Amino acid sequence: MxxxxxxxxxxxxxxxxxxxxxxxxxxxxxxxxxxxxxxxxxxxxxxxxxxxxxxxxxxxxxxxxxxxxxxxxxxxxxxxxxxxxxxxxxxxxxxxxxxxxxxxxxxxxxxxxxNRKLVSLAWTHLIGAGLPHLAMYSLPVAQENRWAQERELAFEALAREEGMEAPVFRGLATSAPSWNQASEQLHEWLQALPKPVGVIAVTDARARHLLQACLMHGIAVPEQVAIIGIDNDPLTRTLTRIPISSVIQGxxxxxxxxxxxxxxxxxxxxxxxxxxxxxxVGINVLASTKHEPMSSPHVMRARHFIRQYACQGIKTGQVADYVGVSRSSLEEYFRRELQCTVHQEILRHKLDAAKAMLASRDASSAEVAIRCGFTSLQYMYAVFRRELGCTPREYQDSVAPPSPSRISPP
CATH class of the missing domain: 3.40.50.2300 (Response regulator)
Structure with missing residues (x-):
């Protein structure tokens, strides 16, 4: 066998x-x-x-x-x-x-x-946004912060090459006991800078500290101070009312x-x-560096308020109250500067926020409508059809097709 x-x-x-x-x-x-x-x-x-x-x-x-x-x-x-x-x-x-x-x-x-290329990319982005002045927010000198000091050296070298005065501010190390003092020192430095100015923060954490100081003291971002960080940290984007641009490291x-x-x-x-x-790798360009020069300080201040609170359902009257002018005057400033109404500017920010959320597929359409300040899901659908010619679901599928794991079997 x-x-x-x-x-x-x-x-x-x-x-x-x-x-x-x-x-x-x-x-x-x-x-x-x-x-x-x-x-x-x-x-x-x-x-x-x-x-x-x-x-x-x-x-x-x-x-x-x-x-x-x-x-x-x-x-x-x-x-x-x-x-x-x-x-x-x-x-x-x-x-x-x-x-x-x-x-x-x-x-x-x-x-x-x-580090030189990280800082150069941020520098070029801010110059390209039309900002005539640049500065850097760094960290105190310490052995564990040598990388931050290297970014300062790269920044200072670029400033010399361009013949620009570009100050560096290190501030205090962030800790609970020194937080208020650090914020006050940062505010004083920001106030003294010529405006408009673009500030490169050595990390996203420092960029968030900058943004908080601006919001606390009514400094318009990005109209007066445009901010860019380094790291593209998703946690930083979650913790800020104005999304912060950031250089994406390799x-x-x-x-x-x-x-x-x-x-x-x-x-x-x-x-x-x-x-x-x-x-x-590149830059994640978000609201904090989308600088558009404004001739009217009232429009600048209004857009700063809208950028923070559009998704909370604010109305034109609330924006006018914040700016400190009458509603009719503010509308006139907007027509001259932006060729739109205050309501249209609020709606644009809500629509942009909804588009970003739909693209990330992190929430249902109903949740997106609530979180972006639309009075109802039906109203959000109507806005999408009028402004984009499609429904929220159609927009979502066009920019972020569902992954195979999300597609139901036939």
Whole structure:
């Protein structure tokens, strides 16, 4: 009797490499680098057993005794750089770019966000918006803020090249006890700046601080002060009444590149002292930098109020009260400056907000109508048909088709 040939015995899978990721997962910058590492692993099917502390404050405890194969670490944190100085494992460093090459860690491959290009992109955007004056809001000098000081150097270099006076204000470190004092100092600095001015904040958190100071003291954004941050942090957009423009760093690409280098190092390759600078992806342009020069201070002040409260159902009379002029006078100013009524400007902001929400698919049409200040879902439908020639659902499907997981089977 013929026997079937014996099947070959499969070789056991190779053990996964044990890799430590030393990042602060509370920061959007670090999270996106980690996401880039994850995308590299998925795209290459590399088997790594990842060590990532849930409590980032404990991530260095005993790291010199880590029984693993490699490390990818945030070298913007001085404590991380110091802890890994003499570790024998392959290490890929990730962090800020430096003007002075001596600032880079010796002997390690280093993946950097290109600070000069980050700041240059923000600078070019503000100049393109027609802003004649620029400034920067930075952080106090500290070892852990070296990346912020590098962004200052890039900003000051651009100012020299353009022959512009462009001040830098560092302010205070944000903490509960110093919050009021920091806000007052920031307000005084903003008041002294020539207007209109574009301000580059070194992070979105600093941009939000700027915006809060402007809103508290009635400084119109972006008519008087246009604000752009760096990080494109979705949390910042959630916490502000006026959406803040932001430079999108190439963080995911940094994570992928770091993972690729470590993968090669685990196979025996060495990249001592190699530096790779990753440029920004682009800018998420939102309301805080959509600067349109206004000749009428009344229209400027009215638009500042509308931008904040259009979706709360405000009426023309409330806008006029805020500006401090009669309703008829305000309407006349709007006709001259914008060729529209105050009501039409309010409606435009509500419609823009509804379009953004529908495109994100985060809420139903009924929820969008409520959150954007329409009196009813039917009224929102009527506005969409009149202004855009389609229903909210048709608009949503045209800009953000449903993903396969959302499509119901036939």
């Amino acid at each position: 013929n026997r079937a040939p014996a099947l070959p015995i499969a070789s056991p899978p190779r053990p996964a490499h044990r890799i430590a990721l030393l990042f602060n997962a509370n920061k959007v910058y670090d999270r996106e680098i980690i996401a880039g590492i994850g995308h590299y692993l998925h795209s290459t099917r590399v088997a790594w057993d990842l060590f990532l502390e849930e409590d980032f404050r404990c991530r260095l405890d005993g790291i010199e005794r880590f029984d693993g194969d490699g490390i990818i670490a945030d070298f913007d944190d001085p404590a991380v750089a110091a802890a890994l100085q003499n570790i024998p494992l392959p290490v890929v460093a990730v962090g800020s770019s430096f003007e002075d090459a001596a600032q880079y860690p010796a002997g390690l491959p280093y993946i950097a966000t290109d 963080t995911e690409e940094m994570g992928k590149t770091a993972a690729h280098l470590l993968h090669q190092m685990l196979r025996g390759a060495r990249f001592p002292g190699q530096r790779i600078l990753v440029p920004p």
